[in-house]
Amino acid sequence: MKALMSLGALIGVAGLLLLGGMVLDVVPSTYIRLVEGYMPIQMLLEVACYVIGFTGLSYTLNAMGMAIPRFWQGIGFWVFFLLYLKYRMYPPIPFSVRAMYGTVSLVAVFMWVSASEEDWQKFKQPIMNVLDAQTGGNRLLRYLYLVLLPILIGGFSFNAMMPKSEEPIELRTVHPAPPASTKVHGKTYTLQTSQNPYRVNPEGKYDQEFSNANIVEQGMGRLMKPNANPWDDKNQGYLKYVREGGEIFYQNCHFCHGDNLNGRGLHAFAFNPIPANFTDPGTIAQLQETFIFWRVSKGGIGLPNEGFPWASVMPPWEQHLTVDEIWKVVLFEYWHTGYYPRTWD
């Protein structure tokens, strides 16, 4: 047990040093890479490692007679977590999300330190000591708080009320609800039931399973599956149409949506917001193919009322592409990202 706790303490110290380096900008945030495809679970595991490390550290220090008071344990963990979010995670997390996580972690710390009466007494003892002000140091601290707290609150209020020069935050409906049907080149498509006519097997029959089996692998690198190279001239059916869709994509779409379909094309950063990132699991992976067909056809100006504030400069591609070309582009996007379109069966 002791050995395990010592190991934990080592992990804790190493983690703290690493984070300290990142805060002081000595160690880059990317020193330990967030591995694409595993990033969300990696973050949770990292925090779990820190918790284990801190437990070991606390145990070891306790055994050495240098126990950290519960008050400072609680405050310390909360500060650590805020710094972790700010300096370890990349790209930077928006303040609104850090504020949410900060509040949750503060509540969690409170739940931890007040779970039992004994712990709660330990935690609030330093606060009570300052309020009671039985010693000179505590009396000084109490006067300091008396002056500093109103100044701090006043400062926050002033900062909150002060007019800002930066653009305001705008809540945007990224995926507005689609209409029941859409008319493209004179033909009406019912969005709930229409299918991509090019999702077919080499015999030309609609075959969702065949196309699903031939998309690229997700995760690191997004590699093509063996014998599923669309640029092989011998291919028929699905893979052939993926290639044709790819050609259309690289002639028209990649300037904004990027070579890797991640929304970082050549012109992407000229727009606000930047174009959709198809590799994100929350964009095309969540939607029916017909939704993408509707969006591509109608573009930014075809967004419904719900799509406020209609912040999209995508042209209505029905004015530049045929229906077949649009379906093929959609096919390519799903193939390249390794996502399956949403179906309702």
Added chain:
Amino acid sequence: MGLLAGKRVFSIMALCMMVSLLLLPIVVALPSLAIGEEAPAGDAAKKDGDKVEKGRDVYYKTEGIVVGAPAPKTVDGPRDYPRYNFESRVLLWFANQQHLYYGSFVLAVPIFCMIIEFMGVVTKDKALAKRYDQLAYDFIKISLTAYSLTAILGGILIFTFLTLYPAFFSYLSGIFRPVMHIYALMFVAESGTLYIYYYGWDKMKEGFLKWIHLSMSVILNIIGTLLMFLANSWIGFMMSPAGVDEQGRYLGNIWHVIHTALWNPLNLHRILGNMAFGGGVVAAYAAYKFLASKTDEDRAHYDWMGYIAMALGVAFLIPLPFAGYWLMREVYAYRQQMGITLMGGLLAWLFIIQATMIGILFLSTNYYLWQAMGRMRGAEKYQRYIKYLVFILACGYMVFITPHTMVMTPAELKAMGGQQHPVLGNYGVMSAKNGGINVIITTTVLSFVWYMRGNKVSTVSWAKFGNIFMGIFFACAYFNIIFLAVYGYYIPANVRVGLSVPQVATTLSCLFFMFALNSVMMKGAKQLGPIEWGKISARSQYALIMLATAFTWMMGLMGYIRSSVRLFWHVNEIMRDNSPWAYTHTVGFAANMISFNVLFFWITILFVFWLGSLGAKKVPVESKAGIPGSIPQPIASH
């Protein structure tokens, strides 16, 4: 002997008579049902020279004879939308929400009473039976004043409809005409049964009469549930109309109008929601009384009351997310647009707030249970593991509340390099959220298991094996939930939706199987010490108040979301809302309005509590010093 038999016969006759009287409104209404189908058809036939006009049901796709008028095409003006110098929609929102709060409360509390009274009747321990009986009585006493307020608020709601939305209300009441009076008469039946149930408590407290009294609570709850089902049919019709043609003309089949696509999921969701809400409100009442108690005896009683109410509320809270999931699934199946508007579009932000509230509910519950372990000798052994439960809960909660599209300034957006964060954005999709909430619920189950065995040591011969098995079971459950949440990213969406089934099954297996196993293991267990009722921290009581407030806020929020999803329709795709208020409020306005409704409800319910305490004060209470660890005794007679 003869007298006793006579009493029995008399009480059975009284019960039968009561049931017959209760059924009378339905029987009386039956001819009107028939007339509702045939008479207008006859009129229509006369007008069109024996030609019967037929229409096609918008949902069931069946043909029926047109017997109703089309939905009115309203225009903004004093005829269709008369108004005060205030937004009519907000007034209606307020009246509706207050009626719903009280309605939910008075429907839920009798169900608690029924359960607790039944427990009292079947319990062999007489002292415990008396406690249960007193508790059930305390519950119904609270709901009695609330019942009058519900009726008053119902009246206010109808007047608000008639005054501000006459065209819409006239259309809706025309559609539901065949069951409108059944609804009203059932209210009479509900009131009658409730008053007999309450005032007959003392007279029917012994032997066979007690069973008759208990049967009345069953009848009371059946009527209450049917009432709610009928009210649900109106909102079901407004969201997913059926039984009418494209113009909104009634086709003569009232069952189709009632049994719409969303009726059943709404019914289930509302029953569970009402119960959880009722439990929360009663727990808050107990917490308030606990904090105001002057004696140890009172504290012991209200501590126990709070615990029972919380346990009942949470028992219905645990399946609530699954019922909500079914409702959303049916919404998607009914109209994809509606589903996307709710969960991915215009109203998606409100769902993030909802997730936050759900998390608060579970966090408060866990916190209360950990505090409650403080009043048991022997539960200290679990205290040092609580920090790990806090960590698991916090991780699950953070994943559960992470929005997919984050609120950010344009500068932050550019720094992030896209609309979605490559790490945290992944928590914003359903696969991760299902994992998050299931982890939270499983942890709550674990907290309950710890609480149940807090002051006990199992004496069964296989105790060690049982403990190891339970540990492995929970570990596997966590692994399975998290694995499926991650795996969900790598499979098609339709398969991913199906993954929620094994996740839920895992959580429910933990709930039922672990509870059952724990009960078997703890049968005849060695007690390390009694539960010292009343010796619980004040923080625990604030957790109960937090639980109740979060329930109230969430109910207000979900009601708003459900209603807003119709966007600019009074009746979805049938009757358009042409008032100036046919737009969706901002998130901030909605949140303020919900907060106002919550505040108003709590102020008025405090008044109800105060009224209840006036009655109790009339009874002299012996001020006895509480004996630590003793069983709380009823504090007052009725």
